[in-house]
Amino acid sequence: MSEFVSIAVRQEGPVGVIELARPNVLNALSRQMVSEIVAAVESFDRDEEVRVIVLTGRGRAFAAGADIQEMANDDPVRLEWLNQFADWDRLSLVKTPMIAAVNGLALGGGFELALSCDLIIASAAAEFGFPEVNLGVMPGAGGTQRLTKLIGPKQALAWLWTGERLSAKEAHALGVVTRVVSPELLMEETMRLARRLAEQPPLALRLIKEAVQKAVDYPLYEGMQFERKNFYLLFASEDQKEGMAAFLEKRKPQFRGK
Amino acid sequence: MYETIRYEVDGQVAWLTLNRPEQLNSFTEQMNKEMTKALKQAGADRDVRCVVITGAGRAFCAGEDLSGVTEEMDHGEVLRTRYAPMMKALHSLEKPVVAAVNGVAAGAGMSLALACDFRLLSEKASFAPAFIHVGLVPDAGHLYYLPRLIGTAKALELAVLGEKVAATEAVALGLATTVIPQDRWEEEVRQFAERLAAMPTKAIGLVKRLLHESQEATFDRYLEREAECQRIAGLTADHREGVKAFFEKRKPIFQGN
Numbered sequence: 001m002s003e004f005v006s007i008a009v010r011q012e013g014p015v016g017v018i019e020l021a022r023p024n025v026l027n028a029l030s031r032q033m034v035s036e037i038v039a040a041v042e043s044f045d046r047d048e049e050v051r052v053i054v055l056t057g058r059g060r061a062f063a064a065g066a067d068i069q070e071m072a073n074d075d076p077v078r079l080e081w082l083n084q085f086a087d088w089d090r091l092s093l094v095k096t097p098m099i100a101a102v103n104g105l106a107l108g109g110g111f112e113l114a115l116s117c118d119l120i121i122a123s124a125a126a127e128f129g130f131p132e133v134n135l136g137v138m139p140g141a142g143g144t145q146r147l148t149k150l151i152g153p154k155q156a157l158a159w160l161w162t163g164e165r166l167s168a169k170e171a172h173a174l175g176v177v178t179r180v181v182s183p184e185l186l187m188e189e190t191m192r193l194a195r196r197l198a199e200q201p202p203l204a205l206r207l208i209k210e211a212v213q214k215a216v217d218y219p220l221y222e223g224m225q226f227e228r229k230n231f232y233l234l235f236a237s238e239d240q241k242e243g244m245a246a247f248l249e250k251r252k253p254q255f256r257g258k
Numbered sequence: 259m260y261e262t263i264r265y266e267v268d269g270q271v272a273w274l275t276l277n278r279p280e281q282l283n284s285f286t287e288q289m290n291k292e293m294t295k296a297l298k299q300a301g302a303d304r305d306v307r308c309v310v311i312t313g314a315g316r317a318f319c320a321g322e323d324l325s326g327v328t329e330e331m332d333h334g335e336v337l338r339t340r341y342a343p344m345m346k347a348l349h350s351l352e353k354p355v356v357a358a359v360n361g362v363a364a365g366a367g368m369s370l371a372l373a374c375d376f377r378l379l380s381e382k383a384s385f386a387p388a389f390i391h392v393g394l395v396p397d398a399g400h401l402y403y404l405p406r407l408i409g410t411a412k413a414l415e416l417a418v419l420g421e422k423v424a425a426t427e428a429v430a431l432g433l434a435t436t437v438i439p440q441d442r443w444e445e446e447v448r449q450f451a452e453r454l455a456a457m458p459t460k461a462i463g464l465v466k467r468l469l470h471e472s473q474e475a476t477f478d479r480y481l482e483r484e485a486e487c488q489r490i491a492g493l494t495a496d497h498r499e500g501v502k503a504f505f506e507k508r509k510p511i512f513q514g515n
Contacts, residue, residue: 182490184490185489185490189486
């Protein structure tokens with residue numbers, strides 16, 4: 001994966017780590033950077049050894065929005081041909097659990113990137129916001145949709161209209177952030193969680209993720225039907241047999257993702 | 259760079275001197291902004307391991323400059339735009355901060371002193387919770403800090419009666435660390451600051467973080483934060499040095515992290 005220029009990618013055992021690596025521009029999300037992130041995430045997603053993907057930012061920002069220079073002269077026709085947000089759609093198709101370790105500013109596209117992950121662990125110094133409105137535009141990579149589904153329209157509109165930033169603590173209180181940790185321990189705690197999830201039965205994690213995603217979009221009845229199918233499906237796995245046998249034999253299960 | 263304050267780093271101590279002695283160091287918009295900037299600068303400077311706030315001339319700080327108060331003034335906006343950033347910068351500064359209260363600390367000047375970690379008082383120092391005399395409530399974080407220092411009952415007495423508190427009385431109330439005799443003022447303030455600057459700075463910062471947390475968090479949450487902070491402290495060179503020095507029966511030499 002040495003072809004990446006905007007990100008740094010490494011694997012620590014079962015955890016794939018993607019670090020946004022343009023700290024001098026606060027990891028502004030250029031189109032190339034987004035393509036690289038998506039390529040790296042998909043590559044990890046296809047790798048059976050990788051059980052959890054962690055996204056973080058180098059320097060004092062997670063990602064402070066889009067690359068404004070790049071889009072200042074865009075017009076709707078060019079944007080349609082570019083179809084840049086298709087990259088973002090691909091992030092929604094990733095099945096491996098993704099954790100955002102938000103080390104600092106997560107603004108605009110940076111906030112959307114964090115929201116695209118399944119869990120968000122935030123440094124106490126992190127800040128979240130959608131400043132697009134101050135430039136006469138609006139979020140375009142899912143911000144209005146994902147934030148609203150998380151915190152409801154009355155809260156979402158206030159933040160999206162004013163462009164004001166949420167502190168990590170506020171974001172946690174609103175349910176945007178899974179956990180807030182001391183800045184010094186962000187990666188240590190994130191990796192601890194990632195390793196813990198990596199020991200869980202991977203098929204169950206994937207089908208749980210899928211079912212929870214449906215819970216956000218489906219009516220309750222359809223969601224419950226979907227959940228049931230995934231529940232049945234897991235009984236086709238070796239991990240289900242191992243998990244239940246280990247429980248009955250009072251020993252620790254060894255999950256293999258099969 | 260600064261006009262209404264002086265910012266001097268001497269050794270590992272940053273001295274922030276409110277420097278409008280003719281106006282008893284009262285706050286103007288510029289002074290609020292310069293203090294905010296100076297507090298952030300002291301926080302970011304790795305060589306600074308203790309911050310002292312004091313006043314030039316005979317006052318510590320007389321609070322808001324009333325000559326700038328007009329009929330049209332929106333007091334809420336003044337607090338939001340001028341004082342809140344300053345108080346937040348002070349509140350989040352994870353280094354020991356000493357108020358060297360050289361004279362009267364009135365109104366928001368008193369609030370500034372309350373927000374510091376230590377208050378050293380000169381014999382001429384006094385606190386004047388004067389807000390009530392002009393029909394206002396104590397501001398600049400005043401009633402956040404005051405009850406935490408001296409309890410709700412005494413905080414209410416001070417805020418409502420608005421009586422001046424002399425230096426010795428302030429110590430008895432628990433408002434101050436100590437009173438320093440006039441002839442030893444500068445020397446003892448300096449010694450106190452240098453003593454703090456030689457301590458394990460990171461651990462002091464974490465003590466402050468935990469004390470803040472303990473005001474807000476549930477017990478379970480607090481214990482988790484405590485574990486985090488001890489993990490951080492346990493990784494510092496100062497922790498290793500402290501343990502090593504203990505076994506070698508010598509005084510530890512701390513580097514601050």
